[in-house]
Amino acid sequence: MAEQVAKxxxxxxxxxxxAARGESPEVLFWVGCAGAFDDRYKxxxxxxxxxxxxxxxxYAVLGMEExxxxxxxxxxxNEFLFQMQAMQNITTFDGYGIKKIVTACPHCFNTIxxxxxxxxxxxxxxxxxxxxxxxxxxxxxxxxxxxxxxGRRITFHDSCYLGRANDIYEAPREVLAALDADLVExxxxxxxxxxxxxxxxxxxxxxxxxxxxxxxxxxxxxxxTLDGNAxxxxxxxxxxxxxAGATPSPNKADNGIIAVGCPFCMTMMSDGVKNKERExxxxxxxxxxxxxxxxxxxx
Amino acid sequence: xxxxxxxxxxLLVAVLGIGLFAWQVRKIRANILQGKDRLMGGSVAERVxxxxxxxxxxxxxxxxxxxxxxxLVVYVGFLVINIExxxxxxxxxxxxxxxxxxxGPGYDALMATNEVLGxxxxxxxxxxxWRRNRTQPVxxxxxxxxxxxxxxxxxxxxxxxxxxxxxLFTMNAADLKLHQLRGEExxxxxxxxxxxVGLMPDNVTALHVLERVGWWIHIVGILAFLxxxxxxxxxxxxxxxxxxxxxxxxxxxxxSNVDSITHEVKAMLDxxxxxxxxxxxxxxxPVVQRFGAKDADDLPWTNLLNAYSCTECGRCTSVCPANITxxxxxxxxxxxxxxxxxxxxxxxxxxxxxxxxxxxxxMQVDEEGxxxxxxxxxxxxxxxxxxxxxxxxxxxxxxxxxxxxEMRRYLVLEESAxxxxxxxxxxxxxxxxxxxxxxxSDRFNWADDLYVAxxxxxxxx
Numbered sequence: 001m002a003e004q005v006a007k008x009x010x011x012x013x014x015x016x017x018x019a020a021r022g023e024s025p026e027v028l029f030w031v032g033c034a035g036a037f038d039d040r041y042k043x044x045x046x047x048x049x050x051x052x053x054x055x056x057x058x059y060a061v062l063g064m065e066e067x068x069x070x071x072x073x074x075x076x077x078n079e080f081l082f083q084m085q086a087m088q089n090i091t092t093f094d095g096y097g098i099k100k101i102v103t104a105c106p107h108c109f110n111t112i113x114x115x116x117x118x119x120x121x122x123x124x125x126x127x128x129x130x131x132x133x134x135x136x137x138x139x140x141x142x143x144x145x146x147x148x149x150x151g152r153r154i155t156f157h158d159s160c161y162l163g164r165a166n167d168i169y170e171a172p173r174e175v176l177a178a179l180d181a182d183l184v185e186x187x188x189x190x191x192x193x194x195x196x197x198x199x200x201x202x203x204x205x206x207x208x209x210x211x212x213x214x215x216x217x218x219x220x221x222x223x224x225t226l227d228g229n230a231x232x233x234x235x236x237x238x239x240x241x242x243x244a245g246a247t248p249s250p251n252k253a254d255n256g257i258i259a260v261g262c263p264f265c266m267t268m269m270s271d272g273v274k275n276k277e278r279e280x281x282x283x284x285x286x287x288x289x290x291x292x293x294x295x296x297x298x299x
Numbered sequence: 300x301x302x303x304x305x306x307x308x309x310l311l312v313a314v315l316g317i318g319l320f321a322w323q324v325r326k327i328r329a330n331i332l333q334g335k336d337r338l339m340g341g342s343v344a345e346r347v348x349x350x351x352x353x354x355x356x357x358x359x360x361x362x363x364x365x366x367x368x369x370x371l372v373v374y375v376g377f378l379v380i381n382i383e384x385x386x387x388x389x390x391x392x393x394x395x396x397x398x399x400x401x402x403g404p405g406y407d408a409l410m411a412t413n414e415v416l417g418x419x420x421x422x423x424x425x426x427x428x429w430r431r432n433r434t435q436p437v438x439x440x441x442x443x444x445x446x447x448x449x450x451x452x453x454x455x456x457x458x459x460x461x462x463x464x465x466x467l468f469t470m471n472a473a474d475l476k477l478h479q480l481r482g483e484e485x486x487x488x489x490x491x492x493x494x495x496v497g498l499m500p501d502n503v504t505a506l507h508v509l510e511r512v513g514w515w516i517h518i519v520g521i522l523a524f525l526x527x528x529x530x531x532x533x534x535x536x537x538x539x540x541x542x543x544x545x546x547x548x549x550x551x552x553x554x555s556n557v558d559s560i561t562h563e564v565k566a567m568l569d570x571x572x573x574x575x576x577x578x579x580x581x582x583x584x585p586v587v588q589r590f591g592a593k594d595a596d597d598l599p600w601t602n603l604l605n606a607y608s609c610t611e612c613g614r615c616t617s618v619c620p621a622n623i624t625x626x627x628x629x630x631x632x633x634x635x636x637x638x639x640x641x642x643x644x645x646x647x648x649x650x651x652x653x654x655x656x657x658x659x660x661x662m663q664v665d666e667e668g669x670x671x672x673x674x675x676x677x678x679x680x681x682x683x684x685x686x687x688x689x690x691x692x693x694x695x696x697x698x699x700x701x702x703x704x705e706m707r708r709y710l711v712l713e714e715s716a717x718x719x720x721x722x723x724x725x726x727x728x729x730x731x732x733x734x735x736x737x738x739x740s741d742r743f744n745w746a747d748d749l750y751v752a753x754x755x756x757x758x759x760x
Contacts, residue, residue: 006753012746033733035745042745050751063743067732075685076721077591077707079557081728083564114553119561145754160686165552191691192362195620200685204724204734208682211625218620299752 007299010053015060015096025060027131028098030112032105033068034263040270041104041263047292048104048128054297055140059102065092071107074115076201083119086111090121104128104288106161106262107199113166127162129172129261129287136178136291146296149179152255155186155225157218157269158193159262172261175287179294181257186225187237194218196272198264219258219272223282226256256282259290302394305511309391309518316522323529326646327607333645334600338555341548349696354543359694363614366430372423373460376416377536380467383413387518400486410487414471417464418491424457431457439613444632449532449611456533463520468492470513472499473506480506529648535610539695542608545601546696551687554704555599559588591708594669595641598705605697606638615689615699621682628682630689630699636674637702643668671706680706681718 018025029052035045052059070085089112093101101123103109113125135141154176162168169190176183188194197207197214207213217236224232258273260266270284292298352358357374360367386399400406430437431453440453471492476499478485499506528534562574577585592598595606615630616622622629642648667673671680680703689699710716717725724734732739 007750008753010746010749010751012743012749014743031745033735033737036742037733037735037737045745046749049746049749053751054754061743061746063746064739066742067739068728068734070728072724072734073728074554075704076717076724077704077709077711078717078725079560079590079708080564080712081725083557083560084567085728085732087564087568110550110552114550115556118556160684160688161552164687164691166550192618192688194618194623195684195686195688197620197624197684200683201721201724202684205681205718205720207624208621208626208628208678210621210682214620214624214684217624296754297752299750 005296005299010049012049012063013060014063015098016063016065018060019096024097026058027100027102028093028096029059029061030101030103030105030108031061031066032103032108032263034267035104036066038263038267041266041286044104044263044266044286044288047286047297048288050292050297050299051132051135051141051288051295054295055135062092069108069111071111072201072204074111075199082115086116086119086121090116090119093121093123098123100124100126102126102128102131104261104263104286106159106165107264110161110165127166127168127171127261129162129175130168132175132287132291133171136175141291141295143178143180143291143294144296146298147293149181149257149290149294152179152181152257153184153226154179154181154257154259155184155222156189156259156261157186157196157222157265158189159260159265160193160195160199162261163193164191172259172287175291176259179290184225184228186221187233188221194221196262196265196268198268203264203267213272213275215268215272216275219269219276222258222269223256223273223276223278226258226282254281257290258282258284259287260284261287306392306394312519312522313388313391316519316525320522320525320529323526323648327529327648330641330645331600331603331607333596333641334598334603335596337599337601339545345548346544349546349548350540350544353546353694353696354540357694359692359696362692366612369423369426372416372419373427376420379409379416380413380420382409383467384518384521387514391518397486406486407488410471411490413467414489414491417467421461421464424460428454428457439617442613442616442629442631444629444635445611445613449635452531452533453611455527456531459520459524459527463517463524466513466516466520468495468513470510470517472496473510473513475499477503477506477510526649532609532611535608535695538604538608539610542604543696545604547601547698547701551690555701557590557708560590589709590712591710592702592705593671593709593713595637595644597670597709598637598702602698602702602705603637603641605699605702606634606641608695609634609638609697610695611635612694614692614694615697618688618692620684620686620688626679626682627676628679630703633675633679633699633702634697637670640668640670640674671709675706677710677716680710683707 013025015025015028029048031045034041036042067088068085069089070082073085074082101112103112103125106127109125109127112121112123116123132141136143156172156176158169162172173183194217195214196218220232221236224236258269260269266284266286273279273282273284357367357371360370386397389398390396399409402409431440468491471489472495475485475489475492476496479496480503499509528537565572566574577588580586589597595603609631611631613631619628619630671677683700683703685700685704687700727734727736731737733742
């Protein structure tokens, strides 16, 4: 008989219900449009909720009261639409007296944290990578009891809106380090990270004519890094590169993981892996999925 | 008599050189002030600190070690050799000779440092020339925006730097030989010129002439170079400092707010909201403000200062994901176009022919000539992923992204000229509150049938 895990059904708490009971949450989980609608990223949302449930944080979500932060509109130059969205969300937040917001989307994170204050919305906003790092540091998540990632090759792809935009480089890496995996860094990482190609509203349009898609370029780098394929890395970086970082290894990474912390990066890197026909050996996971599975929370 | 004539001549040359430079700087200052006001923020201490680290300390150069070291040699050489320029100025005006000799041992150290740096500058400049002019140059030193004039400009700078150093060595070597022939001790220590003494003639008159020629070429060269700067990418040696001082101190992900739109939106949501009176011009008429930037002077003034601080090194372009993958966008081109357009529309420096690229056409110029479409095409603007790699890469904190967003704002808000797929995204947000065409009522469906392993009581059975 298959192993059975005791499980319970989660009824995700809605902010409106808490408010009706006169309660307020410790933190509001901002799901974001990708987290709510994109089939792949819904799994990340669910993984993150499992972690919240497991550690017993008092949280709530806005449910159908959520609406786009306006990030894609602002990056595309539609400041008017951005501000309409922002004002609407600020009204919602302030109506519920929200103080602290956590989100798994770096774009939502950046917009609410940095661009809402000019419009009167001031909140403590944290990205789920920082939140997860705190839970691990406090010992509330042990990263034990589930899937083991010990020795698995993982490379972290920095999201531009988490990294360069907000200088968060260490939190996601500390989360991954807790998995006891074999972390390998792409040469273009942290402040020098290469975009997945989806930022600035590119997610919603075809790329301009060129010789390659950006997500393919980035996926090639991630795959070559996981594989330790120095020749492929050389070809990618071209002139003015010592390429000292690559570990030569003729083998293709088996069971490698590209870790991401952003819904758009998730889409772009997954498409890239498909494009390179490597789905069988390399998977793309969000930090929350890795933590939830390592903690044995999936049920 | 000859001495007095030289002093008078030097005074004239110096006044002319510095005066002409001041005149050019005024024109450029006026150009930069064509830009819109910008909310600065940040404290003076924070800005000074940034300037010390990034501009004086060259912090961001050290992301790439080879060019950083080469550049450091030329930069330190520039700073230290300028102390000798002070001596030359005093000597020229007062008719003295090597006046700083009063420094004693300090003068030995200064001259020796100068000489060593001078020699290193020649080596570094040779390396720069090689990186730029060999059959396969460093990738970032190529690109569509580096047409005939920018390429020539880059080489002129290198040639002038070598010429200035050679003049310095000629002057010192001839002076050394003169002192030797007279059996005198020359003040200062000259480790490099000492090696060149053997190349000098034995004729005293010829040596005098050589020493004077070296002296004059060095100082006239510097004054001429000073006046070449405003026409050149080399202007960065001055502009980098104010540019870094006025750089954005907010997180890179924070894009500027458009206050006029904030007032409109607030008025829409709350009819009792009082919209402040629009800014007025000198005559009291309201100034009609354009959304975003169509032309160079629609940009904030800091972005125009950016354009004058760019030395066209291409670090921005070489890390741009769009450029790497073969798209038309090059952040460096955006900055260079801004300067060219500004000078075409307003004041131009002494040498200004952006449209004359020795037969090479600027890309896709249209008749209107404004920055958007006249210089920068919408295709370039729409290829940007707003990833901030260019901003991060710039050693002098230029922000091409800010200008790109301002131009996108113009295209969208004034011309409704976004790519169609983005218009679809806009209407999805307006209608569904999400950039995709999903029904808002499905927004909470992700929470259906969600289970979590109950580890508190979670005994595996």
